[in-house]
Amino acid sequence: MSETFDRKKIIWTCRRGMLELDVILIPFAEQHFEHLSDEDKQLFVELLEQADPDLFNWIMGYGMPVEAKWHSLIEHIRKVMKVS
Structure with a gap:
């Protein structure tokens, strides 16, 4: 069953108030979120609930989160947003 995600709310949640995150997360959500699997969409929403310093790192x-479930998504974000 396909889950419904509120794209506008997700993009708004990407506005962290930390420029370094904003310039990565907002364009990622605008350009790539719709192409993620439903599972990865849910993981992205959960990822946005994490603290800014952790997300930045x-x-x-x-570093990487203790929870391995986010590792591949974070690597995907880094790859498509060309974060080196």
């Missing part, structure tokens, strides 16, 4: 490649 993970997306910039300074």
Whole structure:
């Protein structure tokens, strides 16, 4: 069963107030969210619930979350948004 996600709400949630995250998360949500599987969409929504310093570290490649379920999604974000 396909889950319905509120695209506008997700994009709004990507506005973190931390420029480094905003310039990655907002374009990712606008350009790539709709192409994710329903499972990855749900993981992205859960990822957005995490603290800004953690998200920053993970997306910039300074570490990975303890929960392995987000690893491939974070790597995908880093790849498509060309975060090195």
